[in-house]
Amino acid sequence: MAVTLGELATRLGVALKGPADALVDHLAPVTSAGPGSLTFLGDRRLRRHLVETQAGCVILTAADAEHCPVPALLSNNPYLIFARAARILHPSPSVVGGVHPSAVVDPAARVDPTAWIGPCSVVETGALIGPRVFVGPGCVIGTDVEIGADSRLVARVTLCVGTRVGERALIHPGAVIGREGFGFARDGEQWVRMPQVGRAILGHDVEIGANTTVDRGAIGDTLIGNGVKLDSQIQIGHNVEVGDHTAMAANTGISGSTRIGRNCTIAGAVGMAGHLEIADGVHFTGMAMVTRSVSAPGVYSSGIPAMPSADWRRNVARFRHLDELVRRIKQLETQIDTMKQSNGREVT
Amino acid sequence: MAVTLGELATRLGVALKGPADALVDHLAPVTSAGPGSLTFLGDRRLRRHLVETQAGCVILTAADAEHCPVPALLSNNPYLIFARAARILHPSPSVVGGVHPSAVVDPAARVDPTAWIGPCSVVETGALIGPRVFVGPGCVIGTDVEIGADSRLVARVTLCVGTRVGERALIHPGAVIGREGFGFARDGEQWVRMPQVGRAILGHDVEIGANTTVDRGAIGDTLIGNGVKLDSQIQIGHNVEVGDHTAMAANTGISGSTRIGRNCTIAGAVGMAGHLEIADGVHFTGMAMVTRSVSAPGVYSSGIPAMPSADWRRNVARFRHLDELVRRIKQLETQIDTMKQSNGREVT
Amino acid sequence: MAVTLGELATRLGVALKGPADALVDHLAPVTSAGPGSLTFLGDRRLRRHLVETQAGCVILTAADAEHCPVPALLSNNPYLIFARAARILHPSPSVVGGVHPSAVVDPAARVDPTAWIGPCSVVETGALIGPRVFVGPGCVIGTDVEIGADSRLVARVTLCVGTRVGERALIHPGAVIGREGFGFARDGEQWVRMPQVGRAILGHDVEIGANTTVDRGAIGDTLIGNGVKLDSQIQIGHNVEVGDHTAMAANTGISGSTRIGRNCTIAGAVGMAGHLEIADGVHFTGMAMVTRSVSAPGVYSSGIPAMPSADWRRNVARFRHLDELVRRIKQLETQIDTMKQSNGREVT
Known part of the structure; x- marks a missing residue:
């Protein structure tokens, strides 16, 4: 153009x-x-x-x-x-309303006449598809899902039962939103599945990358704020909350019930433990391993950058004995103190 | 209810x-x-x-x-x-037998009359779908796949040729089971694909998360035991064996031919090298890097938790010279020993 | 056979x-x-x-x-x-040309009569499908996509608008090629999406694993060389270039605009920052964290292998103070030097 x-x-x-x-x-x-x-x-x-x-x-x-x-x-x-x-x-292509003949739309779903349901897509009962929503080919829109105006599901997106998507979302192929999360009680050797009865709720202007997965809440909901941008291959556990305008790069995983503030940036392949609280304005660099809550804004990092393998092997071998090493240093310090004192005495 | x-x-x-x-x-x-x-x-x-x-x-x-x-x-x-x-x-919804008109079921597939094949799903030749199995929308059930009674494929699941799924499985959207794994022989610069002729075999009561991938065996089979629970975004390589009731959290990757025991728990984003043996009752914490076999039950960890970037940068710079550092400490110890001995001699 | x-x-x-x-x-x-x-x-x-x-x-x-x-x-x-x-x-199955009645092929797509378009697959306008190409069930072939002769899309593959695939490709289920990558400009708190107008271009003899994602270029193209083999669950960012015959194992992520040379091998769960240059013949071991360019061929590593958690906790606590530790060692060295000199003086 x-x-x-x-x-x-x-x-x-x-x-x-x-x-x-x-x-x-x-x-x-x-x-x-x-x-x-x-x-x-x-x-x-x-x-x-x-x-x-x-x-x-x-x-x-x-x-x-x-x-x-x-x-x-x-x-x-x-x-x-x-x-x-x-x-x-490069304006976004405008949406022509309609349902492709190969799509399967449940009679009890409500699809706005200005929305498009693409070929081989499935819309289940109770779903509500808003104005000018684009549902590309091969999508599955589960029972009671709601999608706000002007949202775009590129292709092969799955929205599981009860998921809510705000307006102007952009969801890439292979994304799975609202999956029943990973929760079990132990019964001897067996795992007993804990039903996951919450929902995944996405605000407005959210972007979800290719093959990214967002679990629904166990009890209560998983909440993705307005303007949140998630890259590809991310996993968001049940009951996670992501604050407005926070962005995450690919391959990151957030464990259940962790709450992330607003305006955070989380680089690629970061891992967060569950039940953490991350303040607003926190930035994690790539591959950071987040095991504790972070209450102050700022930049946080972890990991050992790659080096020639021979060097790495030597250093890692030492790391295994780092605690011992510190003890040896303490001993040296004590010995020197003693020697200085005794030298001092000699001098005096 | x-x-x-x-x-x-x-x-x-x-x-x-x-x-x-x-x-x-x-x-x-x-x-x-x-x-x-x-x-x-x-x-x-x-x-x-x-x-x-x-x-x-x-x-x-x-x-x-x-x-x-x-x-x-x-x-x-x-x-x-x-x-x-x-x-x-919240009881599991009961399954009403039948095949949706938009599904494509090969005449040589055998689908139990109490099983459901959802819209836009494809069932290929020789497949065997057991009683009360639920195949949700958009699934692909490959040639000669077998699915045991009461299993549930939520939506958009792919089971590749020859895969066997036991009874009462729960498989989430986007999962790919039985993919031809990653095996090549080198021919100069070229890679020659090694055909992967084994299968992926899942026991009873297995759960597979969203977008998780399980490769079939190269020769021989990939084996997922009874009661194994896999979260989302996991990759299981060819010929891996996972023991009964072992659970893995999201983003974990297990390389080919590694054998994991029973009743293990593997937290998120763990990586395991290939050809390892992991004993029963082993627990890995999140992001653990597993490069050696583990023969004793217990809890194992690795990785450096995130810290403020300025601190991290300083510490990492030191890590690069950790081996050198240990040599300096040894030298200090020798020097002090010498000094003590000479002081000793002076004293004597 | x-x-x-x-x-x-x-x-x-x-x-x-x-x-x-x-x-x-x-x-x-x-x-x-x-x-x-x-x-x-x-x-x-x-x-x-x-x-x-x-x-x-x-x-x-x-x-x-x-x-x-x-x-x-x-x-x-x-x-x-x-x-x-x-x-x-185990010869590759030969392809019988045709279009399954449930497939949806746009009249303006050109499908070679010897190619197969499987059930519930969608081929959009302007796509060009070469001789003996196999498009399995549930695939989406976007607008203006080109697929070279003898390529095989196993099932549920998505090729987004403009993607080019060379000859003899093997693409596994759930792969998403040519997704609009992750690029935004910041406007106060808001993120403004930067349109991604390049393409993803794959050479000949490329293999793409299950649920792997390759983004298209922002401006200019993402380039995957001849003979490149990508395992499952990999993410390739926009404008990445991967040289001929380079192989990557599962769970690896490559950030935008990084250029990787020929004949590299990249093990599982490696993470690379963006805008790096990696030379030909570089090998990274599993979980390596690559934050700088690498100009010399060789083997590079990082990460801390797992150890019993009690040991790990002690060592990690020390790592947090590694820089401080080095200062203590320096002080010890100075003190000993001083003592030796003063002893020397005494001796002299």
């Missing part, structure tokens, strides 16, 4: 330096942008690419604009404006 | 303190139980909630019952009795 | 020691091979099983053949020849 720079400037509410009728029709990184490209300069280390760029338009700060040989849109936050511009060039 | 306390006491085989005709109709945690709630007191730290509870009935020990202002069911194991009671209030 | 040893020797191009008309009809490990079994001796520690084997035929080195009481095929690389022989005994 081609857009004039004038239209972009108006819709984005930013200043344009250059001709209003010039067109851009695709996105490109600043390192390879050419005629017709819309690009941006976010990382100042890339500024050397600016001097010789032939991009159709660069989004950048007013300061950087001085060095820009082509048309520019000015903003203090070029990446944000680029993201917004990208959504103008 | 509402049940009288008298019926509960009888069916659970426990003593009732209170009126037999009082009703409970839902589950609640002791912290928020109200009229009509069935709850339990497991964790004694919650006992203060007991004094003022308005629950319909509390399951607790005889000792705690003294402080309980409402009807009570008495048991030495309140959580187990609560789980059993919950299954009475 | 039964094959004569003579035919095997000819097709594999190896020498046969024994009767050309003897038959083998199944694979077995050397530890349990019996009449009719084809087996191999790869690991010399298993040589003691050779003396008494009743296998139909053993693939082994000429040196080992001296001790073999049954027919043998001779090769310097028995496992590779065994893999090739296994593919002769």
Whole structure:
């Protein structure tokens, strides 16, 4: 889709330096942008690419604009404006209401006439599908599920019984929301399943990645706040609560009943134990192992970064005896103290 | 579903303190139980909630019952009795036999007339589906698969060629059982796939979580014992054996040919190398990295819990030189020994 | 399928020691091979099983053949020849062209007449399905997807819009290729989705495991090289590049824009940060945490192997103060130096 720079400037509410009728029709990184490209300069280390760029338009700060040989849109936050511009060039496809003949919709489900139910999808009894919702191919919408307006289930999404999805959700293929979680009582050697009778409730503007799984509550609900973004391959246990606008990267797992605050960022492959309380504004780096509650905002980390295996093997062997090592150091300290005192006495 | 306390006491085989005709109709945690709630007191730290509870009935020990202002069911194991009671209030839905018109069942598959094959599910040739099996929407049951009586495939489950599932299984959406595992021979730069001709065999009362994957055997079979419970997002490699009643939490991965004993518990995001032997009754804590066989029951752990990033960075930098550090300590010990001896000589 | 040893020797191009008309009809490990079994001796520690084997035929080195009481095929690389022989005994099923009546194929998709589209699969507009491609049940092939000749999608595979798959791919159930990746710009508390307009492009002879997810590029493409083998439950972020013949085991996650070289092997549950460069021929052991680029081939590791929890707790407590510990050691070294010098002075 081609857009004039004038239209972009108006819709984005930013200043344009250059001709209003010039067109851009695709996105490109600043390192390879050419005629017709819309690009941006976010990382100042890339500024050397600016001097010789032939991009159709660069989004950048007013300061950087001085060095820009082509048309520019000015903003203090070029990446944000680029993201917004990208959504103008690549608008979400509009939804045409209807039910594909191969879909199976229970007569007791209510599907808004402006919503689309794709081929080979199944909508069970009592489900409520809101306006302009897009249910792609191969989805399963369970009994009594509710999906808010303008949500998009790309393909092969499963929403289990009772799940509630807010408005404007984006749910990727293979996601499973509202699965009966992992709860058992022990009876001798046997495990007796504890029925999981709560729900999974997602706020507005939530994104759920491919093959991510969110369990429903055991008693009470699993709560995913507004604006929460979950990447792929994440597991959220029963009765977890995730605060508004918190984002998690792929392969992370959150154990049951842990409560995570607002505006947290959780990098990839983090693991959290159950029943923890994580404050607002906490950031975990990749592969962090979270075994205790965190009450103060800030950045937290764990893990040992990779090193050549020979070095690693030697260091790990020492780690196994770290406690012993500290005892040896204490002994050394005592011995030296004694020697100093006795030397002191000698001196005195 | 509402049940009288008298019926509960009888069916659970426990003593009732209170009126037999009082009703409970839902589950609640002791912290928020109200009229009509069935709850339990497991964790004694919650006992203060007991004094003022308005629950319909509390399951607790005889000792705690003294402080309980409402009807009570008495048991030495309140959580187990609560789980059993919950299954009475929330019975598994009964299965109505039949095949949905949108399902595709090969004429050479044998489906018990009391089993249900849901919409958009596919059952391939030679499959054998036992009595009262529930195959939810969007499942794929491959060639020659066998499923025992009373098993439940919630939705979108894939059972690959030759897989056997015992009785009373519960398999959650997105699970893939019997996938051809990851085996290759190297031919210069190329990888030559080694055909995987074994099967995945699941015992009775097995539970498989959402998006969990179990590979079939390369030669010989992958074996999942009776009563094994696997949470979501788990990967089980080819020829793994998991002993009866072992439970694994989400995001765990078990590499090929590892054998895990009975009654083990494996917490979330544990990784096990291949060809290990893990004894009965072994427990791994979350994110444990298991690189050697374990022959003694007990609890095993690894990993570095998260800490503020600044501290972590400093400590990790030191870890890289831990071996060197131990050498420095040895040198200090030698020096002090020498000094003590020479001091000794001086003294003598 | 039964094959004569003579035919095997000819097709594999190896020498046969024994009767050309003897038959083998199944694979077995050397530890349990019996009449009719084809087996191999790869690991010399298993040589003691050779003396008494009743296998139909053993693939082994000429040196080992001296001790073999049954027919043998001779090769310097028995496992590779065994893999090739296994593919002769278990040939890939041939594909019968056609579209199952329950499949939904858009009229604007082009499906080669020799390709098969299985039951309840969906092929969207503009898709191009090459000769002898097998699309199993429950797959979703998105708009403008291209699949090269002889590729096999086992079941329930999702290929999102624009994805390209080369020839002879093998893609397992639940895999999701070309998902719109995880990219956002921050706008105050809100996350603004950055449209992901690149593609996921897979070379020839690629294998993708069950429930593995590969994101498409943000701008530009995600590139999976020829002969790359990905196990199950892997996540590949947007704009990642994986070099030819690199293999990754299950549960691994690669963050966005990381470039991995050729002929790397990445064990299970490895995590890589984004924007890294990994050289050709790099090997990571299981659960390695990769936070920096690696420029030299070799083996790299990280993580703390599991130990009894009591030991682990003590050692981890010490790790939290490792930096402090090093300072104490430095102080000890200084003190001893001082003492030695002062002793020296005394001596002098």
